[in-house]
Amino acid sequence: xxxxxxxxxxxxxxxxxxxxxxxxxxxxxxxxxxxxxxxxxxxxxxxxxxxxxxxxxxxxxxxxxxxxxxxxxxxxxxxxxxxxxxxxxxxxxxxxxxxxxxxxxxxxxxxxxxxxxxxxxxxxxxxxxxxxxxxxxxxxxxxxxxxxxxxxxxxxxxxxxxxxxxxxxxxxxxxxxxxxxxxxxxxxxxxxxxxxxxxxxxxxxxxxxxxxxxxxxxxxx
Amino acid sequence: xxxxxxxxxxxxxxxxxxxxxxxxxxxxxxxxxxxxxxxxxxxxxxxxxxxxxxxxxxxxxxxxxxxxxxxxxxxxxxxxxxxxxxxxxxxxxxxxxxxxxxxxxxxxxxxxxxxxxxxxxxxxxxxxxxxxxxxxxxxxxxxxxxxxxxxxxxxxxxxxxxxxxxxxxxxxxxxxxxxxxxxxxxxxxxxxxxxxxx
Numbered sequence: 093x094x095x096x097x098x099x100x101x102x103x104x105x106x107x108x109x110x111x112x113x114x115x116x117x118x119x120x121x122x123x124x125x126x127x128x129x130x131x132x133x134x135x136x137x138x139x140x141x142x143x144x145x146x147x148x149x150x151x152x153x154x155x156x157x158x159x160x161x162x163x164x165x166x167x168x169x170x171x172x173x174x175x176x177x178x179x180x181x182x183x184x185x186x187x188x189x190x191x192x193x194x195x196x197x198x199x200x201x202x203x204x205x206x207x208x209x210x211x212x213x214x215x216x217x218x219x220x221x222x223x224x225x226x227x228x229x230x231x232x233x234x235x236x237x238x239x240x241x242x243x244x245x246x247x248x249x250x251x252x253x254x255x256x257x258x259x260x261x262x263x264x265x266x267x268x269x270x271x272x273x274x275x276x277x278x279x280x281x282x283x284x285x286x287x288x289x290x291x292x293x294x295x296x297x298x299x300x301x302x303x304x305x306x307x308x309x310x311x312x313x
Numbered sequence: 314x315x316x317x318x319x320x321x322x323x324x325x326x327x328x329x330x331x332x333x334x335x336x337x338x339x340x341x342x343x344x345x346x347x348x349x350x351x352x353x354x355x356x357x358x359x360x361x362x363x364x365x366x367x368x369x370x371x372x373x374x375x376x377x378x379x380x381x382x383x384x385x386x387x388x389x390x391x392x393x394x395x396x397x398x399x400x401x402x403x404x405x406x407x408x409x410x411x412x413x414x415x416x417x418x419x420x421x422x423x424x425x426x427x428x429x430x431x432x433x434x435x436x437x438x439x440x441x442x443x444x445x446x447x448x449x450x451x452x453x454x455x456x457x458x459x460x461x462x463x464x465x466x467x468x469x470x471x472x473x474x475x476x477x478x479x480x481x482x483x484x485x486x487x488x489x490x491x492x493x494x495x496x497x498x499x500x501x502x503x504x505x506x507x508x509x510x511x
Contacts, residue, residue, distance in 0.1 A: 094493075094494050095426045095427075095491050095494040095495075096422065096426065096494060096498075102418070103418040103419060103421075103422050104417065104418060104419065111371065111375065112368060112371040112372045112375055113368050113371075114368055114372060115365060115368065154417075212494075289497050290494075290497050290498065292415065292419045292423070292497070292498060292500070293413050293414075293415075293500060298375050299375045299376060299378060299379030300379070302372060
């Protein structure tokens, strides 16, 4: 058990972040123990939910996220203790799957603290299992106008909070499909056996993550 | 003859200034000789290949570092000492007595868990704004106290700095099951070098 397992008071934790970029053509040769999550074009954020009391939404640099509107995040927490979730806060006016701006949504892609326990040493597979147990894997929502279906988002009880789905196999095809949506920048690949190390500095947990992203000035391919 | 002044809102009727943005965006293409074209193609191909290699290096480096950390900790535990540098195939890995900066609540958390591994000191800094504002008086002598009382109180700022103690890496083996936690908390610099192939 890690010395840092107990998480009872607020301490900012840096989110795990992929540093290494791979060419999209190499996606299919990556190996079976890697899964992919869509890479959303928003602000990489960390949500600290203090039991049923309050929450803090921070960016990946350790300061409070400036461009945000309040959501009822507290309902996501299933205990009186701390829960820390990593996700993408969408505030860049990017267009979603329906071609309309998809703003002020929070998309969860990892869990760092659950029931007051910092999940150091837990594999990504174990953490995804916790997310699935907490939020399910439904990609639809019934609204006043009918059934809303999402291709690359799992819904939660909150209309503005989603969970990133995980994919395996045929990742090149997935990449080609996903980049047609403005909101999706590409894929983040995560090794299922990747164990969570403490996020005490900005560059952390990069050994088990990769990204394949849309072509741009920095990534001309 | 002067034109009649425009009616209505003056701002709305203002003549729009033509910006040169369009012209700026258009990059002219200049003629290229056959020799130059050959080099341009070679440059583009090499640039692409180098990007691919960079990605490959960074991917392998991340993987090697993660594995090297585990192997290093295991060996230190076994030998009950800091093994320092070691070889993995052709690559020499050096774990140095240099550490990442630790700040804020994270520094407190590490200090609480591993009090022997960190040094805490308070640095007193001048508030630059007030220092500049009162530079003459300060220059004459602080004792002459030609400084408003409220400024004096704010003149010196205190900043708490936490650093990892020099030599902590050599004490790692004493931490038993907590070795890995301490290692990840203090993040010693790990460098990788490869023997030059002649």
